[in-house]
Amino acid sequence: ExxxxxxxxxxxxxxxxxxxxxxxxxxxxxxxxxxxxxxxxxxxxxxxxxxxxxxxxxxxxxxxxxxxxxxxxxxxxxxPGLIDGHTHPVWAGDRVNEFSMKLAGATYMDIHKAGGGIYSTVTSTHLATEEQLYSSLVQRLQTMLQNGSTTIEAKSGYGLDLENELKILRVLHRAQKEGPWNLSITYCGAHAVPKGSSAEVAVKDIVEHHLNAVMEETKAGRLTVDNVDVFCETGVFTVEQAKAILRKGQSFGLNANFHAEELSYLGGAEMGAAIGSKAISHLEYISPEGIAAIAQSGTVATLLPTTAFQMRLPAPPVRRMIEQGVAVAIGSDFNPNAHCLSMPVVMYLAAVTFHMSLEEVLAASTINAAASLNLADSRGxxxxxxxxxxxxxxxxxxxxxxxxxxxxxxxxxxxxxxxxxx
Ligand code: NIG
Ligand code: FE
Structure with missing residues (x-):
């Protein structure tokens, strides 16, 4: 048969x-x-x-x-080949100890403020060579591919300083040139406020210096960068700071595609819609106004069920988003805090914990994820x-x-x- x-x-x-x-x-x-x-x-x-x-x-x-x-x-x-709309695949070390701490009751932000979380991964990533980062990246991408992901959004963000962000972006560029997958590469230098700096100084550095340097390398053909991302969150970057970075990225032709409303409501979704972001990720705490705004602007909501599940966050208001006409995509958010390389597992969690139908889940991990990366003309x-x-x-x-x-x-x-x- x-x-x-x-x-x-x-x-x-x-x-x-x-x-x-x-x-x-x-x-x-x-x-x-x-x-x-x-x-x-x-x-x-x-x-x-x-x-x-x-x-x-x-x-x-x-x-x-x-x-x-x-x-x-x-x-x-x-x-269609699955499209993973959100990953952080270039880093060294692991955070399995923090997984235990979280199971014992520590919150993500407790660990972050104590210098763990992203900071601990930044430290190990600084110490790693380009070759080491490349070989672990390739292994991760191979596993993703075996699980059906043919296009993968891939962020920098564990360098923070310019030198290490460029190192990570070079690793991604090489993987894009040499591998059988298709990467959509995102500059996420604003993933955390660098130790010893302030958010104001970090934003100024990125807007006035780092993004220019990254785009110079891109023009010279030594990097590929498609999107710009910021961790817009209480205690990290404010809505106004995120906006300044995203707009600067947009001025170079990058797609704005950023983290917002994950652990608290700040109004990042309203701002993202107003500046014409291609996508906004997480959105657990999105407001009704934010939903209306992204439905209106056509900004894709990239939802990350493994992260919400693992951090025991409330589910984002997915049914309400869908009812209001939002295009929903999903991604694995693969990172040392939420370690999942398999889109089919993400799809299962989207169905069960986010109350999405199987057809919605398939659309979210194919055509809508393509749209979130501005790739729907050619993929999805x-x-x-x-x-x-x-x-x-x-x-x-x-x-x-x-x-x-x-x-x-x-x-x-x-x-x-x-x-x-x-
Ligand atoms: O999408 N929220 C910010 N970034 C990641 C976590 C990164 C990390 O903890 O290393 C996320 O969940
Ligand atoms: Fe993320």
Whole structure:
């Protein structure tokens, strides 16, 4: 029996209730009931999708000789490559001790203020060589890819000072050039206030000096930077400070895509909407006004269920966002505080703890995550002309990838990135 499903939609982003209306093309029984009519995806030599259709239609257009390579997906499901909308993948050391402390009752901010948290990772990352950071990054990206993520948003932010932020961005640039994945790279120098400095001084340094230096390197082809991020939070950077950094980044053509309303309400969502941010992450404490503002501006809400789960934060008001027409994306937020490399686990938590339907979860981790990174023209759905990023799932329906918690690497038979089996 052949059951092939292709999840496909023509939209660039799915807002609110549209999120459950992903078109799922299913294989069908032709008149000749001896042969179930499967679907095929034809990929060209540049790695783009050239054609999609039922075999009965495609058989007349192509012969086997037209293809260098055929992947037999009989009995399997095909979905677009997953897109992880938020990760912090370049750092050294670990924070397993803090995991114990949190289980014993310490809060994230207690640990941060005591010089642990991001600061402890900054210290170990400063000590690491570029080579060490590169090899751990590649291992992490490989695991993400095995779990179905073909596009990954990847932030700097454990350097803080210019020299170490540039080191991290170089590591990301090299991984983007050399690896089979697609990275969307984010400068997040404003991830914490550097030790011994103040938020005012840090913002001034970033706006007047660091961002310019980063963009000089980008212009010279030595770095790739797509987005700019700030940790906008009580005790870290204020809404006004975040705005100054994001606007400076936008002046260089970067997409504003930042952390807000995670541990407290500050009005970051309202500000982000006003400046035309592509995406805002976390949003546990978003206000009703903030929801209305991002629905209006089309800013994608990138929600991070593993972090909320692990830190026992209240869930963000996801149903309300969706009802109000917000486009919701999800991400793993992979970082030393919330260590998860698997989008299918994130998808499961989004469904169970954020009350999202399976269709909404799939939209959030494909087309909407693409939109959050300004990539929806080329990624996030299986459509002619888009990049051939695909995940083959060896199960009777794609929902199994979410339903079977912790079994993704077993269910995923093949990952295709940019048209190549990886
Ligand atoms: O998205 N909130 C800020 N940044 C990360 C955590 C980083 C860390 O604790 O190392 C986050 O949760
Ligand atoms: Fe984060």
């Amino acid at each position: 052949q059951v092939v499903q292709v999840v496909n939609n023509g939209a660039k982003v799915l807002r609110g209730n549209e999120m459950k209306s992903l078109a799922v093309l299913e294989s069908r029984l032709p008149k000749d009931a001896n042969r179930r009519d499967g679907l095929s995806v034809v990929v060209d030599r540049t790695g783009n999708i050239h054609d999609i259709g039922y075999d009965s239609d495609l058989d007349g257009k192509y012969t086997e000789q037209d293809f260098d390579h055929i992947v037999d997906a009989t009995g399997q499901c095909v979905i 759905s299986l459509e002619i002309g888009k990049v051939a990023d695909m995940v083959l799932i060896d199960s009777p329906s794609w929902e199994h990838l979410i339903y079977q918690l912790g079994n993704a690497t077993k269910l995923i038979s093949t990952v295709i990135s940019k048209g190549f089996v990886v």
